[in-house]
Amino acid sequence: VxxxxxxxxxxxxxxxxxxxxxxxxxxxxxxxxxxxxxxxxxxxxxxxxxxxxxxxxxxxxxxxxxxxxxxxxxxxxxxxxxxxxxxxxxxxxxxxxxxTLAIPSFILEKVVREPCVLKENCTDFLKGEGSTPRGASPCGCRDRHLVDPGIYKMAARSFLLELLQELLDALMVDIIKHVQVLNPTD
Known part of the structure; x- marks a missing residue:
């Protein structure tokens, strides 16, 4: 093996x-x-x-x-x-x-992780429950967001700009050094 x-x-x-x-x-x-x-x-x-x-x-x-x-x-x-x-x-x-069912597969349905907010969010997501992850950042502002992929590009752009401004106002961070936007695409 x-x-x-x-x-x-x-x-x-x-x-x-x-x-x-x-x-x-x-x-x-x-x-x-x-x-x-x-x-x-x-x-x-x-x-x-x-x-x-x-x-x-x-x-x-x-x-x-x-x-x-x-x-x-x-x-x-x-x-x-x-x-x-x-x-x-x-x-x-x-x-x-x-x-594609190209290979035999088995999907385990029980999430086995240490108890934490991440486990709760993962479990909710896999059950199809909840739309916004639980938890908040230390500053009290929203620290993670799910964006509906069906919204138009302009709406997504506006949302990201508003979010960025909220973060900058709350955290007083250097946008070049401390901000990263992840956009999963294939």
């Missing part, structure tokens, strides 16, 4: 839980800064390959990973939360694989 994950932290988590060595995907594939040593010609030597946190894997990494797996000999188990934000790179592979 070979254990791998997209990040070093997740790979260490695999080691702690399973009691055997875990690697990043790139390390397992023998990435040296120029390319990968694992490929069709030199596949991963495993009967079972477990890839944790697969929701973080983008298209280029997944392509190299699957190129290096001999599916006639290796069973691949992809583990991850398809409800997470897509990876930083291109694609949303785990979600796409599940939605």
């Amino acid at each position: 070979v254990l791998a994950a997209q990040t070093g932290k997740a790979a260490k988590g695999l080691e702690e839980v399973r009691g055997r060595s875990g690697n990043t995907i790139q390390s397992m594939l023998g990435y040296d800064g120029n390319g990968f040593s694992r490929s069709k010609e030199n596949p991963i030597d495993a009967d079972v390959l477990v890839v944790d946190e697969f929701w973080m894997v983008d298209v280029p990494v997944a392509w190299h990973l699957f190129e290096a797996v001999d599916l006639s000999r290796t069973t691949v188990l992809l583990v991850g939360d398809h409800n997470q934000l897509p990876p930083g790179g291109h694609g949303n592979i785990l979600s796409d694989l599940i939605q």
Whole structure:
């Protein structure tokens, strides 16, 4: 059994839980800064390959990973939360694989996290309950927002400008140093 994950932290988590060595995907594939040593010609030597946190894997990494797996000999188990934000790179592979029914999949419905506002918000979201996340920032202003993707671009732009002004007024922050807008797109 070979254990791998997209990040070093997740790979260490695999080691702690399973009691055997875990690697990043790139390390397992023998990435040296120029390319990968694992490929069709030199596949991963495993009967079972477990890839944790697969929701973080983008298209280029997944392509190299699957190129290096001999599916006639290796069973691949992809583990991850398809409800997470897509990876930083291109694609949303785990979600796409599940939605297209291209692979057998099992979706766990119980959220297992330490008790916190994040767990409550995740649970509400997965149940289809609540539209605004619970919790507030230390200054009392809104610290997170869900924007309906159906609103028009101008309405979204106006909303973001109002939000930015609210943050600037409440926190008196340097917009260049302290403000980041995340816009998940594919």
